[in-house]
Amino acid sequence: MWPRPDRGRSAKRRNSLTGQSSSQPLWEAVPRTTARIAEASAPGTEGSPLPSPLYRRYLKRKRRARLLVTASQLALLALLLALWEMVARLGWVDSMLTSSPSKLAGSFRTLAAEGTLWKHTWTTGLETIAGIAVSMIAGMAIAVLFWWWTYSAKVLEPYIVVLNALPKVALGPIFYIWLGDRYSVYGMAVAISLIVTIMMIESGFKELAKTKLKLMESFGATKLQMLRMVMLPASVPTLIAALKVNVGLTLVGVIMGEFLSSKAGLGYLIIYGGQVFQMDLVMVSVCMLALMSVVLYGLVNLLAKLLTRKYPVDR
């Protein structure tokens, strides 16, 4: 008496998508070319295994819209570069102040050949990644502690608020004295990103505690089980959001730290270029920095995609 007819049908239809069991004969019956299209265009999506012409048109339109956006983005970049080059060449502005793309390309080549640019970029990149890792791990550990032992969260709350409001740059000299010129950069990076990370992860935890943990409680789960089975997997979206914020903040911290004290890194290069009035050096370093943040964001997005595939949470 059980499976109602429509349920049974939809179950079979879904199965046929993942290519399991009963659907095999259906695939056989399909002309090969069509089957390939179905496989290529609709992996893991809902719907019939044979895309209808309408669905194919929808996919095509989507792809075209995406292409248009990318093309426009590239065109905009080219336009800006051309404009920059033009105003410098035509002498509408003083090229001593603005430099120009062609001059930048030139100094990029010389700097790259010398190897100093790579060295400084590498230093900044390493500092940033280490900073992100430290603030994420420490932030998570502290947020877990706050959840596990609510008392500690309550006691420390005003301190967290004050630390969050405090302009971390003001701590620069202290970090310099305590940690020296190399490690004060890390100090600054972590100081800027840690508190926000804690606060983001903690608020994610609080939301969960109101809902999903009730079920865990009803089965008599221990705190460790709650952490492992619910808090961590359900926090993946929060963690990803925190990571994205972290990339930006940690970069600010690292560059700030380098401005204040360091003898290496892109921040140092920028400050140095400014002091000796070498606009090209400053601009190249800034471009390098922009490029680096693009790469970091790309990495974070990739990680986010992998993690969300493993721990899907719809909000």
Next chain:
Amino acid sequence: MEMGTPQIELIDASLSYFTPKQETEAIRDVRLTVRAGEFVGIVGPSGCGKSTLLSLISGMLKPTQGKVLIDGREVLGTSPQVGYMLQHDHLFEWRDVLSNVTVGAEIRRMDRNRARRSAMELLERYGLGGFAAHSPSQLSGGMRQRVALIRTLVAEPDILLLDEPFSALDFQTRLTLADEVHRIIREQGKTAVLVTHDIQEAIAMADRVMVMSRRPSTISKVYEIRLGDEAGEDPTPWRKRESPRFQAYFNDIWRELEAHVAKTG
């Protein structure tokens, strides 16, 4: 499974919710005994404290006054003996349906293979066999509710606390599922407390139906449901609905409830 020994016992149990702003007296001086193997239905106006009562029995809440006993021992916390199907399904989106229904078994460290086997069997039986590998977000509200029910059953509790287990289902599914659940509970000799807003469902499934009054609520009336045939055989809920005395019970309980609901004005 001795009949007659109270498996669940509430002795003048009261519970007030305390928040910094106010206190809410949800239930007051509830006296209730449920024998082993008995099926009790609870109906009452919304917000009267039915879910609160189940949380007390499950050990998730402690009574502010009075006592809750299971098998004569005071309830101090949740126990594997009790399965509580919460009003909300709380499915985990990062797990597929199969590993959602085995969550309870996993928490209680039960035999994994056995849990998976009984989970698959129940999924199959409740029309979800093809959905074991699906994500909960691909299910309808009623399907989610069935998954939550299966999750409760897979943990193999002796006592089942069901908080509006069929509320999201269409009428047909609801009747068939009620029959099925009733059968499982009877076959395995489980004790069950069912909270529902559906008076007919309560009459059809339960041996006794309790009506709760408005907040602070007590059990205002208890109805022994006798719809079995002369042979003493226990008919299915479906058959009970067809009994000529069914309507009489319905009218009685309806009137009793109406008195409580009307008081709000």
